Amino acid sequence: MHVVTSPDVEQKIRLLDQVASLDRDGEPGLTPTQPTKADFLAGSIYQVQRPDGPMTVMRTVQTSACERNCRYCAFRAGRSAMARVSFTPDELAHGFDCMQRAGVVRGLFLSSGVVGGGVRTMDPMLATAELLRHKYAYTGYLHLKIMPGAQRAQIEQAMQLADRVSVNLESVDARRLASIARDKDFEGELLSAVRQVSEIVNAREPGAKVPSMVTQFVVGAAGESDQELLTTVDRLYRRMNLARAYYSGFNPVPDTPLEDAPSTPLVREHRLYQADWLLRFYGFALRELPFDPDGWLPSGTDPKLAWAHKSHLVDRPVEVNRVSRSHLLRVPGIGPRSADAILRARRQGTLRSLADLRALGAVTGRAAPFILLDGHRPPRQLSFWDSV
Ligand code: SF4
The missing domain is CATH 3.20.20.70 (Aldolase class I)
Structure with a gap:
């Protein structure tokens, strides 16, 4: 033509x-x-x-x-x-x-x-x-x-x-x-x-x-x-x-x-974009990004998940029903949209299950190790596929 x-x-x-x-x-x-x-x-x-x-x-x-x-x-x-x-x-x-x-x-x-x-x-x-x-x-x-x-x-x-x-x-x-x-x-x-x-x-x-x-x-x-x-x-x-x-x-x-x-390698581009999003949309400061001593992001892990492990977030789980938006955004598997949806849903009642969170757009397999739901740790453990 x-x-x-x-x-x-x-x-x-x-x-x-x-x-x-x-x-x-x-x-x-x-x-x-x-x-x-x-x-x-x-x-x-x-x-x-x-x-x-x-x-x-x-x-x-x-x-x-x-x-x-x-x-x-x-x-x-x-x-x-x-x-x-x-x-x-x-x-x-x-x-x-x-x-x-x-x-x-x-x-x-x-x-x-x-x-x-x-x-x-x-x-x-x-x-x-x-x-x-x-x-x-x-x-x-x-x-x-x-x-x-x-x-x-x-x-x-x-x-x-x-x-x-x-x-x-x-x-x-x-x-x-x-x-x-x-x-x-x-x-x-x-x-x-x-x-x-x-x-x-x-x-x-x-x-x-x-x-x-x-x-x-x-x-x-x-x-x-x-x-x-x-x-x-x-x-x-x-x-x-x-x-x-x-x-x-x-x-x-x-x-x-x-x-x-x-x-x-394509994975390097991917990790840079992930880290860039942390700076632009998740409230992270540059010094919080999980660089190794030579200045490289971990290639095998999402930088937010690497930050969560490095910061021992697993020992200080976040109560999804109480924390601020900025704290929700620190949880792997919760992004700006799902954080906003969680804040809206909290006005209607208490979030008690991973199914509740999943319905709001959170990636619950990633989030589970780092959160409390109504005071309780959810049962699901982080799987390999949720971590990459
Ligand atoms: S100035 Fe632009 S178009 Fe010219 S060689 Fe450099 S990158 Fe290529």
């Missing part, structure tokens, strides 16, 4: 699609999905979770040419064996408009390789976004990447046009970043962009809508520990209005300097 009116544009999207799955610089947190109406987009279409449900998003670049040489990246300048494709703002805006009108996609994430520096690279991206919003009256989801070195005025313009902006830090500090992306200036280009987005968020009129800011790390490529990652992220959450960090495990790309480096 042809959904893009220009064969040239469709051909460019096809070419990009062939490298999309290798791109480590893409929209973080996307789940690959199969398009139903345009098979040439198979590698470029993803699902992103939005407050009103999953959304099909097209991820593409203004250009796949890049003058930089990040050691992990499929688009790096030194990688000869790939076609380079560039869209004019008109081509990209029109092509996307055709696809979203045909129902193939509902949102766009637009990134780019760097050509002529960050400022010159941002210009066509912003022009594409302006065309979409004003010429094509597109009101849907738009995520713009802030390019390294972008000017303040460009960042402000991006934030007026987008629902989400990303400033991908890629690593935890200047030293680590230099080992995988020598051309990127961690403080001058990346942290400074984060700071500017944060200042714009702080300066907004009360009630004004501003896009959320996210960042991404290439986990494992620079040898950083979990503690280094989460320390950086914790600061960004507390001080820089970061909405969310994404942890993308490193995967080697052929024909790059890191092609023989080992992939980062």
